[in-house]
Amino acid sequence: MSLAVSAIGQGLLWAVLGVGLFLTFRILDFADMTVEGTFPLGAATAVAAIANGMNPLLATLLAFVIGALAGLITGLLYTKGHIPILLAGILVMTACYSVNLRIMGRANVSLLGKATLFKNHFLASLPQYFDSVVLGTLIMVIITTIVIYFLQTDLGQGFIATGDNQTMARSLGINTDNMKIMGLMVSNGLIAFGGALVAQNNGYADVNMGIGIIVIALASIIIGEVAFGDLTLNQRLVAVTLGSILYRFVLLLVLKLGFSANDLNLISAIILALCMMLPVFNNVLNFKHLVKRGLDTND
Amino acid sequence: MTKPLLELKDVVLKVNRNTPEEITILNKLNLTINAGDFITVLGSNGAGKSTLFNAIGGDLSIDSGQILLNGKDIAHESVEKRTRFLARVFQDPKLGTAPRMTVAENLLLAERRGQRRGLLPRGLNHHMAHYKELTVTMHNGLDDRLTTATGNLSGGQRQALSFLMATLKRPEILLLDEHTAALDPRTGQDLMHLTNERVSQDKLTCLMITHHMEDALTYGNRLIVLHHGKVTYDVAGADKQALTSEKLYSFFAEIE
Numbered sequence: 001m002s003l004a005v006s007a008i009g010q011g012l013l014w015a016v017l018g019v020g021l022f023l024t025f026r027i028l029d030f031a032d033m034t035v036e037g038t039f040p041l042g043a044a045t046a047v048a049a050i051a052n053g054m055n056p057l058l059a060t061l062l063a064f065v066i067g068a069l070a071g072l073i074t075g076l077l078y079t080k081g082h083i084p085i086l087l088a089g090i091l092v093m094t095a096c097y098s099v100n101l102r103i104m105g106r107a108n109v110s111l112l113g114k115a116t117l118f119k120n121h122f123l124a125s126l127p128q129y130f131d132s133v134v135l136g137t138l139i140m141v142i143i144t145t146i147v148i149y150f151l152q153t154d155l156g157q158g159f160i161a162t163g164d165n166q167t168m169a170r171s172l173g174i175n176t177d178n179m180k181i182m183g184l185m186v187s188n189g190l191i192a193f194g195g196a197l198v199a200q201n202n203g204y205a206d207v208n209m210g211i212g213i214i215v216i217a218l219a220s221i222i223i224g225e226v227a228f229g230d231l232t233l234n235q236r237l238v239a240v241t242l243g244s245i246l247y248r249f250v251l252l253l254v255l256k257l258g259f260s261a262n263d264l265n266l267i268s269a270i271i272l273a274l275c276m277m278l279p280v281f282n283n284v285l286n287f288k289h290l291v292k293r294g295l296d297t298n299d
Numbered sequence: 300m301t302k303p304l305l306e307l308k309d310v311v312l313k314v315n316r317n318t319p320e321e322i323t324i325l326n327k328l329n330l331t332i333n334a335g336d337f338i339t340v341l342g343s344n345g346a347g348k349s350t351l352f353n354a355i356g357g358d359l360s361i362d363s364g365q366i367l368l369n370g371k372d373i374a375h376e377s378v379e380k381r382t383r384f385l386a387r388v389f390q391d392p393k394l395g396t397a398p399r400m401t402v403a404e405n406l407l408l409a410e411r412r413g414q415r416r417g418l419l420p421r422g423l424n425h426h427m428a429h430y431k432e433l434t435v436t437m438h439n440g441l442d443d444r445l446t447t448a449t450g451n452l453s454g455g456q457r458q459a460l461s462f463l464m465a466t467l468k469r470p471e472i473l474l475l476d477e478h479t480a481a482l483d484p485r486t487g488q489d490l491m492h493l494t495n496e497r498v499s500q501d502k503l504t505c506l507m508i509t510h511h512m513e514d515a516l517t518y519g520n521r522l523i524v525l526h527h528g529k530v531t532y533d534v535a536g537a538d539k540q541a542l543t544s545e546k547l548y549s550f551f552a553e554i555e
Contacts, residue, residue, distance in 0.1 A: 152423075154416040157400075161408050164397035167389070171356075172464075173382030173413035 006129040007252050011220075011245030012136025013197050017213065018220030018240040019143055020190030025221060026236070027151075028163040028183045033089030033214060034074045035191045037096025038067040040210040042192025043199035044103040047111055050200075056117045060196040067192020068185040070096060075181030093210075100207050107207045116200035132201055139197070140241050143190065148234050159183060160233075191217070212265045215272050220244035222275045247271075303367075304504055305332040305355070305472060310364035312347075312354050312528075324350040326528035327364070332472070332506070336535075337498050339515040340508045341547075342525035343555070348508045351525065352474050355506075357381045368471070383413030386470035388461050388478040395461025398450030402441060402460060405449055406430050409464030433463060437493065439486075455486035462490065466497055473498070475507040479514075491518070512544050526554050 017039065024032040042063035049059035070092055077088035101107065118124075123131040150156045161169040162179040169176050191213070199205040224236070224243025231239055254267050312325035324347045332338065342348045353359040355366065357378040366374040368384060389395050396405050407423055427445065434442035437459045441452075449457055458478060465473060475494065479487035495518050498505050509515050515522055522539050524532035531554060534542060 149420075150418070152421055153418045154411055154421050155418055157404065157408055157421055158411075158416045160400060161397045164399050165394070167394045168397055169408075170378050171382060171387050171389075171395075172408055172411070173379045174408075174416070175377075175379045 002128055003252060004249075005127075005133060007248040008245055009129050009132030009136055010201075011248040012140055012241065013132055013201055014194065014216065014248070015136070015140050015220060015241040015244035016143060016194035016197060017191055017217040018224070018244050019140075019147060019237060020187045020194065021214070021217040022221055022237065022240055023147070023183050023187040023190075025218065027160055028180060030085045031089075031214070032074065032184060032187060033086060034070060034092045034096075034184070034188055035089075035217060036210045036213050037093035037100075038070045038188040038192045038210075039195040039198075039213045040100050040205065040207060041070055041096050041103075042067050042195030043205035043209060044100040044109075044195075044207070045192065046196030047109050047199050047205035048103050048105075050111060050114050050116065051109060056115050056119075056200065060117060060193060060200070063196035064189040064193040067195070068189035070192070071184040071186070071188030072181060074188070075184040078184070079177040079180055096210075097207065104205060104207065108204060110204045111200065112203065116203075117197070118200055135197075144237055144241065148237060151233060212268060215265070215268050216247070219247045219268060219272045219275070222272060223247050223250075226275050226278060302334060303331045304334040304336075304369065306330070306365070306367040306370075307351075307355075308365040308367065310354060310366065311362045312350060312359060313362050314359075316362070324528055325354060325361070328525075328529055330523070330530050330533075332504060334504055335502050336521050337503070337505045337519035338507070338521045338523055339519040340506055340523055340525060341510075341512070341515050343551075346525040347528040348525050349476060350528075352387070352476055352506070352508065355381075355472070355474065356385060356387060379413075384471035385474065386412065386465035386468075386472075387474045388458070388465045388476065390477040390480050392454045392457040392461065392481055395464065396449040396452075396457050399448055401446050401448055402434070402452070403427060403430050403445040405460060405464060406433070406467060409467045412468050412470075433467070434460075437463065439489070455482050455490070458482060458486075459490055459493070462494060462497075466501065466503065469501060469503070471504060473503050473505040475505065477508050477510065480510065494518075512547055516542060516544060516547070524550070524554075 017035070021032070021035060024030060045063040045066045046059040049062055050056055054062070074088050074092045077083045077091060078085045081088070083091070117135060118131050123135060126134060151160060158169065158174040159179050159182065161172070161174060162176045166176050220240050220243040222243070223246050224239035227243060227246060228239045250271060251264060251267070255261070259267060307328055307330045310325050310328045311323065313321055313323050315321050328347070328351065340348050350359060354361050357376060361374055365372050373381060397408070403423060403426070407421055407426055410426070430445055431442055434445065439456055439459055441456050441459060444452060444456070449460060452460070458481070462478065479490050482490065491514060497503070507519065520539065521533070521535035522542065523530050532550060
C-alpha cells in the first residue's frame with residue numbers, strides 16, 4: 001500500500017517535467033535536450049538558496065526563473081544563431097553541468113536539517129508519502145490549469161500555430177522566433193521547478209541527477225497518450241500527469257521483478273522505445289487485415 | 300481616381316549572393332499597383348513570379364530598389380510587420396492552414412492577422428455563428444466541419460479555407476500564388492469563381508500568379524508578364540479585354 005502511495009506521489013512530482021516537455025516536444029514539435037541540464041540546474045539553485053537561508057517556496061520559484069534563463073539561451077542560439085535545436089540544447093545542457101557545480105560548490109549538497117517545501121506542519125502530520133501526493137496534486141492542478149488557460153488565449157493559439165505550421169503562422173503575423181523562445185523558457189522553467197521539487201523531496205541535489213531526464217519526461221507524455229488514446233489538447237495535458245503516475249507503477253513493477261535501481265535508465269529507455277514503436281507494431285501485426293485478406297482470396 | 304497603393308522601384312533581388320552561383324532573379328523590376336487592381340501575373344518558370352511575391356511579403360530581402368506602400372518604404376520591414384496589410388494564399392494547400400487546429404481555430408488565428416496577440420481568452424464561441432455564415436458561402440461542406448482538424452479536410456476544402464482566412468480580415472493587398480494549381484480542375488474552377496466574386500465584392504487589391512492563360516485573360520482588370528526578372532508586358536482595362544490567347548501566345552513566342 002505504502003509503495004503504491006509513494007509511486008503516486010513520485011508520479012505527481014515528476015509530472016511537472018512531462019507538462020514542461022509537452023510544450024516543446026508536442027506543441028513546438030522538437031526535442032529539447034536542454035532539460036537534461038535545467039533539471040539539475042533547478043535542483044542546484046533551490047538547494048543552494050535554501051542552504052543559504054532562503055524560504056523554500058521562494059527558492060523553488062527562483063529555480064523556475066533560472067531554468068527559464070537557460071531556456072532563453074537555447075532559444076536565442078536556435079532562432080537567432082541558427083544552430084539546430086538538438087545541438088543548441090546539448091550546448092546549454094553541457095554548459096549547465098559546469099554552472100551547476102559552481103552553484104553547489106561540489107557534486108552533491110544535502111538539505112539535512114534545512115527547511116523544505118515538504119517540512120511544514122500540515123504535510124509532516126500526514127501518513128508517510130502522503131506529503132508528496134498532496135503537494136504534487138496541488139502543484140499539478142495549478143500548473144495544468146495555467147497551461148490550459150494560456151493555450152486558449154490569443155497568444156497561446158499563436159504558440160500552437162507556430163508548432164503546427166510555421167509558414168502559416170508567419171503569414172498571419174505571428175513572430176515565430178519569439179514563440180519558440182517563449183516556449184523554451186516556460187518549458188525549461190517548469191523542468192527546473194520540477195528539479196527543485198524532486199531535490200527537496202529527496203533531501204539533496206546531485207550534479208548527475210539530470211541524466212535520462214528527457215526519457216523520463218517523454219515517458220509520461222507517451223504513456224499517457226498510449227493509455228488514453230484520442231484526446232483533445234486539454235485532456236492530453238491532464239493525461240501527462242496520469243502517464244507520469246503509470247510510469248512510476250511500471251518502475252515499481254520492474255523493481256519487484258528483481259532489477260536494481262541501477263537498471264532503471266536502461267528499463268526507462270526500453271519502455272519509451274516500445275511505446276513509441278507501438279504504431280509500427282500495429283501496422284505490422286495487423287491481424288484484422290490479415291484475416292480479411294485470407295477471406296477475400298476464398299471468394 | 301486611382302492612386303498607387305504599392306510601388307516597386309528598380310527592385311533587384313539576387314540569390315546565392317557573393318558565390319559563383321549568384322543569380323539575379325529580379326532585375327530592376329518596376330511595377331505600380333493601384334488600389335483596386337486585380338492583376339493576373341504570367342511568366343515562364345524562373346521568370347521571378349514567386350520571388351516577386353516573396354520580395355513583397357518580406358521572405359526574401361531585396362538587394363537594391365524600393366518597395367513603397369502608400370509612399371512609405373517597407374523594404375526593410377519584417378514578414379510579421381507586413382502582414383498588417385498583406386495576406387497570402389500559397390499554392391500548396393498544406394502551407395496555408397494549421398493541420399492540428401480546427402477550422403474555426405484557424406479562422407480565429409486569421410482574424411487576428413498582424414495584430415498583437417495577448418493573454419486574454421480567445422473567445423472562440425463568440426465567433427462560431429459568424430464562421431458558420433462565412434463557410435456556408437464556400438458551398439463545399441466546410442460549414443459542417445468547423446470543429447474538425449484541418450489536417451482531415453480535402454485539399455480543396457483546405458485551400459478554400461486558406462482563401463477565406465486570407466480575406467477574413469480585409470487585406471490592403473492580397474497575393475495569390477497559383478492557389479488553384481494543386482486542385483483538380485473542377486475544384487480549382489470553383490475556387491477561382493469564388494476568388495473573383497470575393498475580390499470584386501470587397502474591392503480587394505490583388506495579384507494572382509497563374510499558369511492558366513484562360514484564367515489570366517478572364518479574371519482581373521490588368522495582366523502583366525514577367526520575363527527575366529522584369530515586367531515585360533503590362534495591359535489593363537479595355538486593352539486587356541481585347542486581348543486574346545492567340546495574341547498572348549505569339550507574344551510569348553517572341554520573348555522566348
